[in-house]
Amino acid sequence: MMAYKTVDGGPWTGCAVLFLRSLCPGVNLLSLFKDREQGKFVVFKVIKLTLTDSAGGLGGHEILKIHDADPFLGVEVKFNDMLACRQFLESYSSGAVRQSLSQHAGRLLTLPQEFTVETQLKASAHILDLCLDQLELCLQHVHLSQPERLRDEEIEHLEKQLEIQARGSEPQPDPPTQEECPVPSHCFKFQNKVFEDRMLTGGDVQSFSSGVGRQWKHVGRALAKSCQALKGPAIDNLAYEYEREGLYEQAYQLLSRFIQAEGRAAKLSRLVKALEDCKLTSLAESILEIQPRE
Numbered sequence: 001m002m003a004y005k006t007v008d009g010g011p012w013t014g015c016a017v018l019f020l021r022s023l024c025p026g027v028n029l030l031s032l033f034k035d036r037e038q039g040k041f042v043v044f045k046v047i048k049l050t051l052t053d054s055a056g057g058l059g060g061h062e063i064l065k066i067h068d069a070d071p072f073l074g075v076e077v078k079f080n081d082m083l084a085c086r087q088f089l090e091s092y093s094s095g096a097v098r099q100s101l102s103q104h105a106g107r108l109l110t111l112p113q114e115f116t117v118e119t120q121l122k123a124s125a126h127i128l129d130l131c132l133d134q135l136e137l138c139l140q141h142v143h144l145s146q147p148e149r150l151r152d153e154e155i156e157h158l159e160k161q162l163e164i165q166a167r168g169s170e171p172q173p174d175p176p177t178q179e180e181c182p183v184p185s186h187c188f189k190f191q192n193k194v195f196e197d198r199m200l201t202g203g204d205v206q207s208f209s210s211g212v213g214r215q216w217k218h219v220g221r222a223l224a225k226s227c228q229a230l231k232g233p234a235i236d237n238l239a240y241e242y243e244r245e246g247l248y249e250q251a252y253q254l255l256s257r258f259i260q261a262e263g264r265a266a267k268l269s270r271l272v273k274a275l276e277d278c279k280l281t282s283l284a285e286s287i288l289e290i291q292p293r294e
Helices: 029-033 038-054 082-094 096-108 135-144 153-166 202-211 213-224 234-241 247-265 268-277 281-287
Strands: 014-022 061-069 072-079 117-123 187-190 193-196
Touching: 014 029, 014 082, 014 096, 014 135, 029 038, 029 072, 038 061, 038 072, 038 082, 038 096, 038 153, 061 082, 061 153, 061 247, 072 082, 082 096, 082 135, 096 117, 117 135, 187 268, 193 268, 202 213, 202 247, 202 268, 202 281, 213 234, 213 247, 213 268, 234 247, 247 268, 268 281
Parallel strands: none
Antiparallel strands: 014 072, 014 117, 061 072, 187 193
């Protein structure tokens, strides 16, 4: 069967995105996950336990990223084992995934009422909810949807936090000092000022391309730390392909490739961080032509 074949002859892998939205009044999973303290970790633990239940254990899958897909919370999952993926799809089709989410959320969020959730499952552009009665077709869609990024640093941190808690020695987060207030989850800090985060725009791309000059490769490698599409020979290939067009076009194509690969996760904060890493703070200041949120 086609679902058993691999794309490149290597081990079976695939990727799917599980979208979640609470139907309980007063419970917003997206807002909870944006809570930098306990909310983010509790929501992650609910999702992690649900995947473990649904995919037959801890092996065979990993969470790559949890992102804002307003009004949904998007959970990007990589499957490293076809049997684990098959079991997850069967659990999702039978309603067991929603039941597990309800049980874990009710317990960990200490809800007074039963937790109900709306879900959607996608592999690339395919909505798997529409073909759950064709399991082999769903497996094929998941397998052909190969992950374009490595596991997000935030997920790495949450995984480690979960391991520490499992060992019974969970560290308590340091309380914010009087001098430093916590940065809201939809914002980021640059040079001790707080800016509202947003997706990169065409204006950002033009400002970057006009100002970065020969440093565009260094910024590209900084972005590649969390962007699979820019890893390996991708940056050198861009340099060769657009050599005749010059530095502006090379930089323009770099950031365009980043936006295309990362989608809604291609945020202003990630570009500013890459520019900081490359000591290009003056260019970051030029791009940030907005009033900081005090």
